[in-house]
Amino acid sequence: MLFSSITFLYFFLPVVLLLYFLAPRRLKNTVLLLASLVFYAYGEPRLVVLMLASVLSGYVHGLLIERFRGKRLGRVFLVSSICFSLAPLLVFKYADFFLTNLNALGASLPLLKLALPIGISFYTFQILSYTVDVARGTTKAQRNIIDLATYIALFPQLIAGPIVRYTDVEAALRTRTHSTEAVGDGALRFSIGLGKKVLLANLLGELCAALKAAEPSVLGSWGYAVSLCLQIYFDFSGYSDMAIGLGTMLGFRFPENFNYPFIAKSATEFWRRWHMTLGSWFRDYVYIPLGGSRVGAWKHVRNILIVWCLTGFWHGASWNFIAWGLFFGVLLIAEKLFFGRWLERAPRALQHVYLLLAALISFLIFDAATLADAGKAIAGLFGGAPFTNAQGLYSLSSYFVVLVLAAFGATPLPKMLFTRFAATPVGEKLTPILSLLFMAALLLVSTAYLVDGSFNPFLYFRF
Amino acid sequence: MNDKLKNRILCAAFVFIIAGGFALHLLMPDKALSISERRKLAQAPSISLTSMLSGKFSTAFDDYVLDQFPGRDSFRTLKAIVQYYMLRQKDNNGIFLAEGNIGKLEYPLSESSVLRAAQKICSLREQYFPDANVYLSLVPDKSYFLAAQNGYPALDYEKMLDLLQKNTEGVTYIDIFDTLSADKYYTTDAHWRQECLHDTALRLAEGLGVEDAFAWDYEAHTLPDFYGVYYGQAALPFPPDTLTYLTSATTDGAQVYNIETQGTTSVYDLGKLTDGKSMDMYDVFLSGAAAVLTVTNPNASEAAKGRELILFRDSFGSSIAPLLLDCYETITLVDIRYIASEFLSQYVDFHGQDVLFLYSTTIINNSAMLK
Known part of the structure; x- marks a missing residue:
């Protein structure tokens, strides 16, 4: 279910x-x-x-x-x-x-x-x-x-x-302990997760499908890569939010699983923010028992590669998942051994561009059916097709607001703005009613999308 | 304190919404049909150990609760409003709004489908009427007039025509595209308006060489509140169309024989409005979908006497066939979406009649439905 x-x-x-x-x-x-x-x-x-x-x-x-x-x-x-x-x-x-x-x-x-x-x-x-x-x-x-x-x-x-x-x-x-407050708190978190899944991830999935079906174009390839990244994020983090919300309603406190991964400035930081419970599981039950970083350089590299090979393999029994894991493993090693310090001193914008590009490429590998398909998808970002075409442009323009909302929602800005507003005297008075309207709108609009649609699988359902 | 109050309100609202949905589902009677979507709604599945273990029960139950959700049409409208007006998406499930009209995206061109349609026309010709005069005409879907002009992707109609004509050698093409425009189609439906088809019918009559008997002396009758098929799919508040049908002494005197039901009806079947079975007012034209219909014109003029037409058609044919009736003594309408081509000889006597293939571009682009 x-x-x-x-x-x-x-x-x-x-x-x-x-x-x-x-x-x-x-x-x-x-x-x-x-x-x-x-x-x-x-x-x-x-x-x-x-x-x-x-x-x-x-x-x-x-x-x-x-x-x-x-x-x-x-x-x-x-x-x-x-x-x-x-x-x-x-x-x-x-x-x-x-x-x-x-x-x-x-x-x-x-x-x-x-x-x-x-x-x-x-x-x-x-x-x-x-x-x-x-x-x-x-x-x-x-x-x-x-x-x-x-x-x-x-x-x-x-x-x-x-x-x-x-x-x-x-x-x-x-x-x-159980309380109506906990149920209310959990309900809001659950509704936010439901909205992330139904109103963002599913729509981004439609955009991905439309762009995949369209004739290839460079703009379409970038649009596909961006929407895919955001789709996977909202799909999975939405599910985690729903799980955490339900847990709260039932009196449990589940660990957080995502912390705005796309604002990271390095691959190392990205994995401290993405699927945190899996990352910490591998750290505590594989990486540290293997010796972690308290071993020689080669063994350290070996440990990282083992962990990331397994992380990729955990996501699916296919070479592209292993390649996806190793892609991050290699980046992490490179950051630790080669350019990590240089990256830390680089302008923040450059750090973000580096991480976002790495994330885009990684999820193209993640999404592809084969390694050859992954190669094609990555090459598509850099040419080999017209810059744009009518179908790609139509899809991107039709989903433009969704993309903007998703990009905005993937940052801490919405939460930060709301928290600041809630701290004002007006905000303090309006917060209960605004929270209520927000939750009801998310629930009812998500219901409307579910009633209208028929196919609604979770990306992480089979992992 | 504020947080406590907020969370209590949220708790009450959440429970109210999910428990309310559950209670309404239990209390409200299940519906059999969705008129707006032109389909039967899923009913409560029966429970058995086999269906539970096979997973069929859960699939059927999911379908059932989706179809019978309380206020389903209102929720679909809410979704459409959010999609069009808040998320500013250009279409909702492929339905778009342009120039006060509702259209449906039909793209990209499926060349294989067009070739399949051409092959079907050729194989039918070869098998049943190798020596007959065979004509082909395409009805542009509404998107031809609305899509590209309003920034929506559209079929490459020129390529479709080119492919069809190149692959149906010996078949005469009758172009009716320039006789039509967006306002000659219903606002809420895919079909054309019969009362606007003078030029189109005349063009077909000329192409078929029967214009000498063509007449346009009709009395218009209107049926209000026609909510077309796109109305339900758009799920937005939209004013209904008025359906107009044209009668004359010829249409009044004509008889329609349905091979499947072996019954005779009139050209305009007003019983479809009240029989409780039909979900589409457009079914007034020749009683709606049927595999084979024979329309006979006992009042055929001297010029029309002895002339017969086999019309391979989709639903567009239902409303234009009556307008060609003055030109023929018999028109046989064949819809190979509902009868396999190999069985046609059992129901249709091919003996040298003129043959017209009249299909919408939508069907040509999705020709797998032609059996």
Whole structure:
């Protein structure tokens, strides 16, 4: 089920909120777990069993790892836990990639052609972080399987993150407070996310489709690259906002996932602002265990390349995702070893141009079906076609306001202006009513777009 | 304090909106049809273990709640208003507004589709009427007059014509483009206005060599409140058109035989306005969509006696065929969107009649629908 669907907004959510707030405190997690299973099973009725098996594996391994922590058997159970967690991911997400590449090398192995379970990359990483944290002793194993299953299957963050670590919500799983204020706060955040997804990302997606279908032109290629970047950002950050908003309504505090990534001045800073929960996950569970930066230069480079290769591969079983990850890996290495200091001293405008260009190129790699297509898309930015054509111009002019709004919305300016206004005496009085109008408008206009449309997939839905 | 108050108000408003939508959905009866969109609406799916496990239930339920959402048409209007007037987008789902008219974007040119249409014309000719006089005429869609002039992308009509003519050797092309203009089409619909087709019908009659029997002595009848197909798609408040149909002694005396229903009706089927089945007032012309219709003119003039026309057509043919009736004793209208070409000989007796292919440019650019 998608957050940006009529089924979720006007059926699932009101019923779940009603049942959740009516339930006595001790049954709230059970209600949430059942709701999350319905949420998951609605789209993946059969594969809910796989998720439950992963939950069971995480639960049992957590207990065993804790029981034998510091002993050899503890390490065996940790390795076993990692294997059990990663096995479904490898089979369902990556098996065909490896088989296809082996076939390209001369083998003739049949492909599995399995459907990718929704959210498998997210819940696998959550289970991994839980068992590793138990092994490290940074948290205790959860003895209540309902509570652990609620954490892993929690519908707000189940299918597209943010990647919530067990330690983030451990206390809230046991005891959390609820209030109308929190519901209101979460509702506003949810509505902003819904608006980002439905009113910006989807429209930018339409622009991308129109520009992709048009005859090639240089202006069209730049328009495509910019709208693609913004589409991916609003799609994913919109989803994160909705997840965080829902979590707030239910008494949880989920970590932030985006912090205006396009205002970054380097690739290093970009990744401190983009998909922050994934970046910190790889830092804490891969990069630092490999030695991080406290090793020799070559090993440091190796560690960075491993992490970014895996980051790319996490996004999809395809060479273009690996190339996308490595593209950032190479940029990060170059910034650390070669031009990072020069970049810091360069004019700010130049720093922004550098980052934005890097981001544009990276998302063309991310979006392409093959590496050859990525090469073509990048080359299209620099010539090989007329500067412009009628179709491209029509699409760009038709979506001009959307593009401007999206570019403005991708900066902290709107929030900054509102905060300043809210601090004034007039703003203080008007803030409640303006917030109300803003939220209602976002909800109702998003509903109008959903009712009018029929196809509304999330870009990050399958990761 | 301010934040608390704000969040309480937000909480109340959010719950009011989502719970209100849910309650209204449960309380309001489901609708069977959407007149504005000319289609049946999805109904509540039945639940079974099989449909649940296969995922079919969730897909059907999503369709159902989208179609039956309370105030659906008002929400579609809200979306159109935001899209046109706030986001300043030039079209909404391909529908655009220009010169007080509603048009639909039709581009780019699909050369393969045009070639397919040409091939279809040639194969029909070869199979059924190799020795007949065969004519072709294209009806420009409304965008021909509205799109390029108002900054919208348009088909390359010249290329379409060129491709068609080059690939339909032996077929005589009758050009009617210059007899039409944007105001000869309904404002809210894709079709032309029958009362404006004098020049067009005459041009066709001349092209077909039957102008000697052409007459224009009609009485106009009007039907108010015609909300055309673009009205529903635009989802904006727009004044309705008036549908005018033209009658004469010829049209009054003509009989229309429908091969599918094996029934006879009149040229103008006013029963379509009240039968509760038709969703389009334009169906008044020859009862709307039909695979094969035979219109006989018992009052044919001496000049028209013995003349027969096979008209391969789309819906534009329904309103112009009555205007050619004075020139023929029989007109057989064939719509190969609703009947496969290979079965035609079972329903149509081809025996040397003149043949006219009259299609809108929209159909030629989407010829996959021609069976």
